[in-house]
Amino acid sequence: MTQDKLKSSKPESHPPPLMRAIREAMAGTESVQERLDGFATAIQSAMSVRVASIYLLRPGAELELSATEGLKKSAVHKTRMKPGEGLVGHVALTARPLNLADAPGHPLFSYRPETGEDPFNSFLGVPILRGGRTLGVLVVQSKQSRTFTEAEVEDLLTVAMVLAEIIIDDERVGGKKGKLKGITLAPVRPETMEGKAFAPGLNRGTAHLHLPPVSPANLLAEDVSEEQARLEEGIAVLRASVDAMVSGEAASLSRASKEIYETYRMFAYDRKWVGRLREAVSSGLTSEAAVERVRNEHRARLMKARDPYLRARLHDLEDLANRLIRALSGEKVGPGNRTIADDAIIFARELGPAELLDYDRKQLKGIVLEEGSATSHAAIICRALGIPLVGRCEGILDLIETGDDVLLDGETGTVHVRPVESIIDGFKLRMTVKGELTKAYDALKDQPAITRDGRKISLQLNAGLLVDLPQLDQAGADGIGLFRTEFQFMVSDFMPKLKEQTALYQGAIQAAGERPVTFRTLDLGGDKILPYIDPVPEENPAIGWRAIRIALDRPGLMRYQLRALVAAGADAHLRVMFPMVTTVDEMIEARALFDREVERAVNLGLTLPKKIEVGVMLETPSLAWQVSAVCDHADFVSVGANDLMQFFFAADRDNARVSDRYDPLHPAALSVLKFIAHQCDRNNTPVSVCGEIAGRPLEAITLAALGYRTLSMPVTGIGPVKAALLKLDAADLSATLEPHINVESRLSSLREIVQDYCTRNAIPV
Ligand code: PEP
Ligand code: MG
16 A cells, blocks of 8 residues: 555554454464464455465475465475575565466476465465564465455565564473474573674673564554554654754764764655555554564665665664654653663664664663674774673574573673573672772773883773773873774764864874874775775775775875874874885875875965874785885884784684684794884884784783884773783793794694793783
């Protein structure tokens, strides 16, 4: 039904006949199989079709005929097909309805004699979706050759939604009743799930579902016209709240948030989205269920989209859907307005920066996502705020209820749900030890990191956003060794303007006071994608068109940024470095661009920085072999060990299957690191390491032994690294490692040797 039709037709109070039949089928039935059978019978009779069948995806990814009215009953639990196989498989694969007048004439039609389906011509199949997952396919068939009406498609989609909730509920309830998918998951049982640790920290807390599930009991509306009125009211509240965010409250937030809200406003007024919601409610769903259904359809389609822009839009729509559900429940929507427990651990499929801002930071003890990535906005913000985040916990939303006890381990990526006493005890012990260690590190805050043999090591912070800056003093860092400027671009929905860039850089310089801040120019490409720039699809993005390569080919963006940096550095000490430089020529070219911006500032009579240093990031093996030559053009060298190691070992750092395959303490890697330090020393060029390894005590003391005097790391590394360095005799460790760092060594790692050394010398690592 179109929106216009919907408006012109008089509101119908009674749910459509199919929904009434479904209600009746749900009442009083206990077992899931009975419910499925009841559904098939109800659909067949209410839609006046010959066949109604339910196919469910079983473990092993096969669709199985699980209930039917009209096909041979003997085929139930026997007829199976793969997604993509036959018409039913096609619906599952595409996650879209398929409406055919002549099914046997379709090239994908696959004949199954055991079902006795040959005499049926028309076919309508709709996917059974939940959370973007396809759980199965619902099919109706009739003898007569006709296409089904839009209203019939709509009705069947509604039934599919109800079915999805029943299936998931069955999974959740589990136990003896949970036979449907062969999965027995009980919410009362303890569960341990392994995800990916995207922001460190250990916390115990109370689960809070970012979006509470719509229970099967609340899917179907009692009175359609009342429900239509409820939906309109909810939409009005939502629109008013989004308008208020854009015009008022958001003014106090960052510009990034404001822009995100503006995108929300666009969606909140999107006629198509609202039209789909209205249609779903008219077909008999409650408003909440309608939101869920429209969301599922979007998810299923857009999750297949590889285009990050489209995926980001999906995320905006999800956020809006969440807000609408909250508005329907009468909850206030807006920043800081979410009611959660004082020790809440938020569970969501994905979480955007604006959604994160909706929660009171003091109450947030952690975040668990089904999706997410190390470079997602939520992860970046969580790391900056010290909130543990575990991502890629697939299926966890089906296991968790609001109020569940949760142990969140942001160090290993483990989530314990409803843990047993023994797990709680062990976890508490770790939390206590960590708490004590944190206190001990705090006590070292103002102490310089000087090794026992007198080497002063400068411990600096890796940062990128305003929220990172207070950490400088809290951790007692000696400066910012790596300011990842692309973060500001990534958390914004629009390209940050010159003024905004300048303001952020100025903020960092001011927060650091006399301490140095090293700005790295935009390191885009690879996995760092901007929502507002069309990505260039690449086979191997990590070694593709990224960072300095983009900057030199399209210098406009970098010159703009360099302009902001020169302006921010007025009257201050400005340090700038370029990422992913592979040849000396690239460094010369990049430096020339910087010089042009300084020249421009001179010509305009602007205030110049008091001191300027332009450095190079050493992240590619080729540059390691030209380090001496590049020192002629760089005031300092910063080793980007994350990238250097991925290229050195040919192991994608974002691919969990290979990223940990090689140890950075491999003697070959240490030879390169030692060579770089030595060459820089010979050239009197200061050198530092700013990859993740600099923040791990064992690796950090090894780097100190190799001759590095500056290490830049995530905030969580500063205390532990300092504690280890204070106990280190760098020359002694250097002598211990020396015999193993050469081309003769056949070891795969010197970790054990360093670990033994630490044990013998009581170095806390
Ligand atoms: C690195 O590659 O080591 C580095 C510090 O840069 P990023 O992690 O941002 O690529
Ligand atoms: Mg890098």
